[in-house]
Amino acid sequence: MRNVHDVGGQLGYGPIDVRADDGRVFHSPYESLAFALTMASGANGFFHNADERRFAMERLPPDVYVRCAYWERWLAAAEMKLVENGVLDFDAIREREQTVDPGATAPAAAPEGLNDAIDNLIARGRALAGQLPEPHRYAVGQRVHTRVTNNRHHTRLPGYAMGREGVVVAQLPAFPLPDAVASDPDGPSEWTYRVRFEARELWGQDGGAHDVVMLDAFESYLRATNPTTASSDRETS
């Protein structure tokens, strides 16, 4: 099953509007506010990780997801997680937004340490990459198959690359497994790999003969290709 956000290879979206790019980062006051509230809430420890917010966006009903503007999804995810993580009350937000001046408050000083926490988050980021006691399971050059799942949870294996054969081109650090930490912040970490797929493995004869897609896969997304069933080299004519 593929969710609405998993758009790689979907048809029908049409040409890219390259002329719409005016170089500005935000185009409406709500956009910068949605971004800043998300960042500040992260620095405040109200969010555990990016995957729980990604998963919140993915849980929007498909018609809503498609129609939402990009920053609208950020706002929706921030609201969902602030409510689900027990920081704000859903009804209080909906009540407040109906008032004449929803942003009116008494002057508020930044809480102790918040500005430093934000500066630190932006300048240093998060310590996500880690090591594991056991070595990487797959070697560079090894042929692997991606798993196929009827995934009803958050995952970072795109649908277009499920059940396909590729080759490991780099061993990458261990990161928290998105499938787990989207709903359990204490979930495990796994090694990751950069995996290379020939376009024709993904798209059949419609794939370009000299086109390649690479993605980063968590270890449990992969299994070693059985040498006896490995597909032969694809035609490149």
Next chain:
Amino acid sequence: MNEFRSDPSTAQGRYPADPQQLLARAQAIEALLKERGALGDDTVARIVAKYESEIGPLHGARVVARAWVDPAFRQRLLADASAACQELGVGGLQGERMVALADEDDVHHVIVCTLCSCYPWPVLGLPPGWYKSPQHRSRVVAEPRAVLAEFGLTLPDTTEIRVMDSTAEVRYFVLPLRPAGTEDLDEKALAALVTRDCLIGVALPRGPR
């Protein structure tokens, strides 16, 4: 693991598309966070200023120009992009583990995030609208040459196009080839040739005419 389920707020009634309604919702959240003692009056402005005026593609351009003039730096950049960028004071959130993908004479890279909008903020700032659009996300993995053509970039049929889908926590940017005719340019002049689109891979740096 949680199964997909609808958020009650959106299951009843649509999410408002009107920017005024969205602003009211964002302001309501901001006010409630302030009243909870979790935000100051200046918190939002400080964050927005950083991403509107401090963190942007100029940093990435400096990194590329340095790699073009300094082979040892280029080597360090390809071995550990985050550490090399740190030498130039470039790094931070969404760039904790960056990898630079070096174009070659017959290999061209282009970056996407099909599942959301992952992007190396420290070298490029926040992504442009088209990068986050379903048009780019859906199509560039399946028909990269058609997408590049829409940006005005046509590559030889024999060039291998490698589309990098950013699906885990590594953030990628392209190290393009140094254009011909730039032998006399210094590092600063070279950096001026490198646009944001060059680091995403939908454009090539152009030398002086």
